[in-house]
Every structure is written in structure tokens, then in C-alpha cells.
Amino acid sequence: MTEIDQDRTLLERIRAGDMAACDECIRQHAGSVYRLALRLMRNEAEAEDVMQDTFLNAFKGIDKFVGRSSLRTWLYRIAYNAAVLRLRKRGPELISLDEAADPEEGWSLPKEFFDWSNMPERELEKAEVRAEMERAIDELPPTLRAAFVLRELEDLSTEETARALGVTEATVKTRLHRARLWLRERLTSFFTPGMPKAEE
Secondary structure (H helix, E strand, O other): OOHHHHHHHHHHHHHOOOHHHHHHHHHHHHHHHHHHHHHHHOOHHHHHHHHHHHHHHHHHOHHHOOOOOOHHHHHHHHHHHHHHHHHHHHOOOOOOHHHHOOHHHOOOOOOOOOOHHHOOHHHHOOHHHHHHHHHHHHHOOHHHHHHHHHHHHOOOOHHHHHHHHOOOHHHHHHHHHHHHHHHHHHHHHHHOOOOOOOOO
16 A cells, blocks of 8 residues: 555545544654654753644644655644744744855855765764754754755755745755755755865
8 A cells, every 4th residue: 555545545534534544643653753843942841842833733724734745744744834834933033045045144155065975885884973963953944944854864855854844845945955054054064174264
């Protein structure tokens, strides 16, 4: 049975009021929804709230789901929207893609790079390296972080990521490119501590 068929069956049961189907949906998707929420909110309690909001909103609006994407992608979309609402209430941390690209607003293209993607596997497994990578991902601007997490960590396709974020595939590709550049610059000083900083 394909993922689409499984989704269809599960959705029919949820729409019919089958509480076991709701529990099954939560069991299947809670982990990935929580991971996305935690990456965006950077706070466990708020991530839990986003996850709860996601499933409550999904079950309330289940009749609006028409199946153009997978159930997982739809849940990511709801989670992303719930997180964005909370981030906006916090203050101006959430920035637009245009603002992120504007050096006048504090974001510029990286000045130095380290190709950490080709490091030996045993080095990547070291706790210190993994922790530094986690910190770097957490420091990404939220719009870039969401695209990176969904595409690279949750392994959604570019199309699924675009649907989850409500943007075009071209925008996803742009955000991924900028996220990778940002991460490379952020990690350069960690992996090459003696390397002099580029001139401002």
C-alpha cells in the first residue's frame, strides 16, 4: 500500500470520527512535527504547544484537506504556520526572504568557506562537532531554518517542502542555497580556528 493509499484510508477513518485513527495519525507524525517545531521555536515547551496546535487544527480542519500533498506535508504546513504565528508574537526575529538577502539589514553573502560536507565520517560523529552543527542550524534565520530542516533533515522533496511552507519551489531552492552558505560561514571558524577572518 502506497503512502497516498495509507493517507486516504487514515483520513476516511478520521473523518468518520474514529478516535483510534486520530491516535494513529499522532503516533505516525508527532515525532517529525515536534522536530520541526523545536527547530523553529528553539524551546521545548513552545514546540510541544506548536505540536498540540498542529494536531488540533488538523483534526478540526480535516474536511479541508483535499489530498494535493501527503498528510505529512499538510501537517508540516500547519505546524510551520503555528510556529510562525508564535514567532511573530515574540518580536521581529522572523524576517522575510528579501530582508535576509539585504546586507543593509544585517545579512550578507559569506566571506569565507570550509567544505565540511567532505569531512571524514568519524569526525562528523564526534559529539562536539555534532553539537556545533546543531547550534549552527538553530542560529539560522527562521525562514532559512524551516526550509533546511524540512528538505535536509526531514528529507522532504523540494516540491513537498514548498507545499509545507506555502512558497514556490524556486523560493525553497533559494532559501536552501542561502542556508547552506550561512552554515558554511558559521562553521568555518569552528573547523579552522586558526584561519584569519576575511576583511569586512
